[in-house]
Amino acid sequence: xxxxxxxxxxxxxxxxxxxxxxxxxxxxxxxxxxxxxxxxxxxxxxxxxxxxxxxxxxxxxxxxxxxxxxxxxxxxxxxxxxxxxxxxxxxxxxxxxxxxxxxxxxxxxxxxxxxxxxxxxxxxxxxx
Amino acid sequence: xxxxxxxxxxxxxxxxxxxxxxxxxxxxxxxxxxxxxxxxxxxxxxxxxxxxxxxxxxxxxxxxxxxxxxxxxxxxxxxxxxxxxxxxxxxxxxxxxxxxxxxxxxxxxxxxxxxxxxxxxxxxxxxx
DNA sequence: GCAATATTTAAGTTACAACTAAAATGTAGG
DNA sequence: CCTACATTTTAGTTGTAACTTAAATATTGC
Numbered sequence: 001x002x003x004x005x006x007x008x009x010x011x012x013x014x015x016x017x018x019x020x021x022x023x024x025x026x027x028x029x030x031x032x033x034x035x036x037x038x039x040x041x042x043x044x045x046x047x048x049x050x051x052x053x054x055x056x057x058x059x060x061x062x063x064x065x066x067x068x069x070x071x072x073x074x075x076x077x078x079x080x081x082x083x084x085x086x087x088x089x090x091x092x093x094x095x096x097x098x099x100x101x102x103x104x105x106x107x108x109x110x111x112x113x114x115x116x117x118x119x120x121x122x123x124x125x126x127x128x
Numbered sequence: 129x130x131x132x133x134x135x136x137x138x139x140x141x142x143x144x145x146x147x148x149x150x151x152x153x154x155x156x157x158x159x160x161x162x163x164x165x166x167x168x169x170x171x172x173x174x175x176x177x178x179x180x181x182x183x184x185x186x187x188x189x190x191x192x193x194x195x196x197x198x199x200x201x202x203x204x205x206x207x208x209x210x211x212x213x214x215x216x217x218x219x220x221x222x223x224x225x226x227x228x229x230x231x232x233x234x235x236x237x238x239x240x241x242x243x244x245x246x247x248x249x250x251x252x253x254x255x256x
Numbered sequence: 257g258c259a260a261t262a263t264t265t266a267a268g269t270t271a272c273a274a275c276t277a278a279a280a281t282g283t284a285g286g
Numbered sequence: 287c288c289t290a291c292a293t294t295t296t297a298g299t300t301g302t303a304a305c306t307t308a309a310a311t312a313t314t315g316c
Contacts, residue, residue, distance in 0.1 A: 007272045012140040015304080024217070030263060044305055046264060051303095063312040073215060080211045088205055089152070158293060172275055174294055179273095193283040193292050230282080 007079050010055035015040070016048050020071055023058055029066040135207050138183035147176050148199055151186055155192070157194040 010016055022033050034045045049069055052058045056075045061068045138144055150161050162173045177197055180186045184203045189196045 008136065008140040012136040013304090024214075031261095034263095039308060040304095042263075043265085043307080047304080050264085062157060067263065071312095073217075076211055078217055080208075080215060083204055083208045083211060086152075087208060089201075141274090159291095160299075162293095168274095169276060170279080173296085175274080178294085190282095195293065 007057070007075070008082075009054050010052060010057055011076075011079065013048075016052055019045065019048050020052060020057060023069045024071045024073070027061070027068045027070040029068055031066065033069070135183050135185070135203070138180060138185055139204075139207065141176075144176050144180055148180060148185060151197045152199045152201075155189070155196045155198040157196055159194065161197070164222075173214065 001010050011020075017098070018037070019033055022036055024030060029048060030042070030046055033049065034040070034042045037045060049058065053060055053069075057072060059072050061070075139148075146165070147161055150156060150164055158170070158174055158177060161177065162168070162170045165173060176188065177188070181188055181197075185200060186197050187200050189198075
């Protein structure tokens with residue numbers, strides 16, 4: 001329900017989304033993409049295309065000395081699915097909460113006291 | 129159609145998704161969230177909650193000396209919308225291509241002819 | 257083989273995100 | 287006012303992502 005990961009990271013970058021948009025409808029060479037983006041180096045475009053390919057968002061095909069890239073829209077599936085499930089779960093909970101609210105009127109039940117827990121010195125951790 | 133940005137960046141982080149999941153159904157204090165995540169400091173949790181709030185994904189409410197966070201699921205809307213429009217645009221284009229292909233007469237329309245593929249995939253070095 | 261073209265890879269720089277420890281802020285209650 | 291508690295903010299560190307330039311690789315045509 002809350003899976004996915006590198007795919008979202010790939011779409012989260014504005015630059016990569018821009019590149020993805022360029023190869024969305026038509027197959028384009030890396031040079032074509034670069035020509036459409038005057039602000040960045042050829043190398044940068046190549047690296048981002050590689051990143052998109054690693055995320056499964058584009059396919060690459062060699063033709064002569066050019067390499068043709070094309071978006072693979074169905075790769076968006078998992079991301080869509082994740083967002084949809086989050087959304088649906090939210091709707092479900094809201095509905096449930098509304099029903100409960102309708103059937104109950106009165107003072108709010110107090111939550112029980114939470115026992116404190118002794119602190120240990122925080123160990124050094126690496127991040128994800 | 130290809131808008132959005134900081135919202136996707138907010139959901140793209142696994143840590144933030146984990147935190148978001150914790151405050152998804154119930155309102156929880158920053159301490160509650162921290163207690164559920166033994167690997168990170170209280171400060172780190174606080175910073176991530178702030179980031180989520182900045183993206184509009186959570187609301188915060190002060191009660192006594194605690195601050196209660198809760199997810200705001202409808203904030204996912206724009207992200208869903210973006211993915212959907214990308215997806216739909218893809219479907220639309222595929223359908224259009226199929227129709228054009230169907231109206232064409234003559235020898236059997238086979239799959240678009242491929243040129244030769246002289247090269248294997250480029251050698252890549254793992255570079256974590 | 258050599259030059260021209262198209263692209264990738266390598267190496268290095270910079271910016272930033274995520275984290276930690278410690279100090280600061282705000283709040284409740286004796 | 288003082289202390290304990292809950293959380294935020296600050297300052298500093300580190301890993302990584304995104305980029306650059308320069309060199310390397312692959313392909314075509316002479």
